[in-house]
Amino acid sequence: MTPQQADFWRRFQDATGDTSDKPFDIDQFGDSEAMGDELLELVLAGTKQATCALARWYEGREHRPPKVGDLSIITDGRGKPRCVIRTTSVEIKPITQADAQFAWDEGEGDRSFEWWLREHIKFWQREAEREGFVFSTDMDAVFERFELVWAP
Numbered sequence: 001m002t003p004q005q006a007d008f009w010r011r012f013q014d015a016t017g018d019t020s021d022k023p024f025d026i027d028q029f030g031d032s033e034a035m036g037d038e039l040l041e042l043v044l045a046g047t048k049q050a051t052c053a054l055a056r057w058y059e060g061r062e063h064r065p066p067k068v069g070d071l072s073i074i075t076d077g078r079g080k081p082r083c084v085i086r087t088t089s090v091e092i093k094p095i096t097q098a099d100a101q102f103a104w105d106e107g108e109g110d111r112s113f114e115w116w117l118r119e120h121i122k123f124w125q126r127e128a129e130r131e132g133f134v135f136s137t138d139m140d141a142v143f144e145r146f147e148l149v150w151a152p
Contacts, residue, residue, distance in 0.1 A: 005075075009081075024087075025066070027072070029051060031123065039108070040075070040082055049147065050102055052106065052142065058142070065092065069086065083151035085148055089145040094141070
């Protein structure tokens with residue numbers, strides 16, 4: 001945790017009375033500065049209330065998948081902490097089992113399932129190219145819903 005992130009977490013705790021040692025995660029949404037800023041704005045507006053990551057992202061790492069109640073700091077595209085979210089539900093299942101309600105809750109694009117699937121496949125294909133794995137829509141994904149808890 002950077003000093004800026006630690007200060008943000010202390011301010012969150014002071015404002016809310018939270019006593020957690022540290023956040024579950026500190027990260028931006030998306031894989032670019034522009035996407036991080038765009039998705040953050042959707043969270044702050046209350047439009048984006050879900051996110052989805054390939055389950056393989058958690059394999060062999062010290063970072064476990066999220067669980068209900070986890071608090072995370074969401075940053076902008078440059079890593080500046082901007083808000084705290086709380087995980088409200090988590091499902092691990094194949095990408096092919098995604099549904100229109102999840103696409104709507106994720107709040108991106110036109111919020112349709114078709115848009116969600118097309119754009120997420122593009123995102124995961126970029127991830128596969130960067131990390132050297134073969135992407136398939138049969139892969140498991142972590143479908144996480146969350147609520148905005150604090151945004152100073």
